[in-house]
Structures are given as structure tokens and as C-alpha cells.
Amino acid sequence: xxxxxxxxxxxxxxxxxxxxxxxxxxxxxxxxxxxxxxxxxxxxxxxxxxxxxxxxxxxxxxxxxxxxxxxxxxxxxxxxxxxxxxxxxxxxxxxxxxxxxxxxxxxxxxxxxxxxxxxxxxxxxxxxxxxxxxxxxxxxxxxxxxxxxxxxxxxxxxxxxxxxxxxxxxx
Numbered sequence: 001x002x003x004x005x006x007x008x009x010x011x012x013x014x015x016x017x018x019x020x021x022x023x024x025x026x027x028x029x030x031x032x033x034x035x036x037x038x039x040x041x042x043x044x045x046x047x048x049x050x051x052x053x054x055x056x057x058x059x060x061x062x063x064x065x066x067x068x069x070x071x072x073x074x075x076x077x078x079x080x081x082x083x084x085x086x087x088x089x090x091x092x093x094x095x096x097x098x099x100x101x102x103x104x105x106x107x108x109x110x111x112x113x114x115x116x117x118x119x120x121x122x123x124x125x126x127x128x129x130x131x132x133x134x135x136x137x138x139x140x141x142x143x144x145x146x147x148x149x150x151x152x153x154x155x156x157x158x159x160x161x162x163x164x165x166x167x168x169x170x171x
Contacts, residue, residue, distance in 0.1 A: 002102055007095035011087070028092040033084040038168050041078035042161070045071045049157045052150065061144040062136035064153070069133040071157040072112050075164040079106060082168050090116070106167050112160045129153070 008028060015027030048071035055063040076093050080086065083100060087093040097113055100106040115129040135141065144150055 002099070004095045004098035004102060007091065008099055011089060011092035011095065014092075015088075024088070026088050028080075028085055028087050028089065028096060030084055031081070031086045034081045035168060038078040038081040041074045041081065042164065042168065045074035045078070045157070045161055045164070048074065049154065049161065052154055052157065056144070056147075056150045059143070061150060062142050064144060064150055065129065065132040065136045068153040068157055069116065069129050072116055072129065072160050075112070075160045076116075078164055079108075079167055108163045108167065109159065112156070112163075115156065129156075 011028035012030070013027075015025035015029045018025040018027065019029070048067045051067040052064045052071070055061055055067060073090065073093070076097050077087060079100065080093060080096055083096075083105065085096055087096060094113055094116060097106075097108070101108065101110070101113075117128065117130065136144070
């Protein structure tokens with residue numbers, strides 16, 4: 001069994017335990033496939049895509065990295081709903097996307113997954129989005145000084161949105 005499949009099992013179990021305790025789940029649950037709800041996540045992803053430039057042009061480019069992160073993340077939440085899952089946990093969402101790739105249910109560039117993964121301290125990659133989001137959110141730097149970095153991330157989001165739309169609307 002792959003690591004992704006094991007993680008999904010853990011996520012499903014975690015959510016069920018939380019639900020049985022009348023808590024809001026922070027894992028993964030199976031739901032009816034729902035393309036209409038997936039569309040709403042796509043709309044949110046597109047909203048975040050627009051926010052990247054909005055923040056950058058308004059002098060708040062540090063917030064652009066959070067918008068990049070959430071653009072891609074909402075694409076993944078849309079895919080999850082397309083396949084009958086609701087996730088409230090980033091690691092569970094990533095495991096689900098990896099599993100869907102491994103089982104041949106979707107084709108999406110793995111660079112989008114890599115951009116949202118966290119790494120052990122010794123394997124830290126400052127080029128991924130989650131690292132940049134954490135750097136700008138929790139650090140004291142208040143602007144991204146490299147316009148090219150913003151443009152590269154806008155392109156990354158556009159590619160992710162395009163591939164996600166292909167998955168969601170594929171018959």
C-alpha cells in the first residue's frame with residue numbers, strides 16, 4: 001500500500017472519530033460527487049488568482065504568496081469533490097490528489113503538489129509555495145521584490161486551473 005493510500009485511510013478514520021464525538025471533522029470524508037460544489041472551488045481559485053496581482057499592485061505583495069497557495073489548494077478541493085471527497089486538512093488533500101494520480105484517475109502535473117508540500121527542515125526548499133507563504137506570512141518581510149516571481153506564480157496558478165478544469169469537466 002502506498003504512503004498516499006495509508007494517509008487517506010488515516011484521514012478517513014480521523015474524520016469519522018471527530019464526527020462521532022460531535023466535532024467538526026479535520027480530515028477527509030466521503031461525500032456524493034458534486035461538480036456544482038467543485039465549480040465553487042474553481043471560482044474561489046480564480047478569485048485568488050486575481051488577488052495575486054491585486055495585492056502586488058496595491059503594495060501588499062507579501063499576501064500574493066498566500067493567494068497563490070490558496071489558488072492551487074482550491075483547485076485540489078474541487079478535484080476532491082469531483083471524486084466524492086470533502087477535505088478539511090491540507091495533508092489529507094495532498095494525499096488524495098497523489099492517490100488519484102497513482103491510481104490513474106487523474107492526470108495533473110506533480111509540480112502543483114510539490115509546490116504545496118512541506119519538507120523536513122533538512123530538505124527545505126525555499127522555492128515551493130508553502131515555504132514562501134510561511135516566509136511572508138510569519139516573517140517580517142512585507143513585499144516580494146521580484147516581479148518575475150509574482151509572474152511565475154501567476155502562470156503556475158493558470159496552469160493548475162486549466163488542468164483542474166479538464167479534470168472536473170471531463171466526461
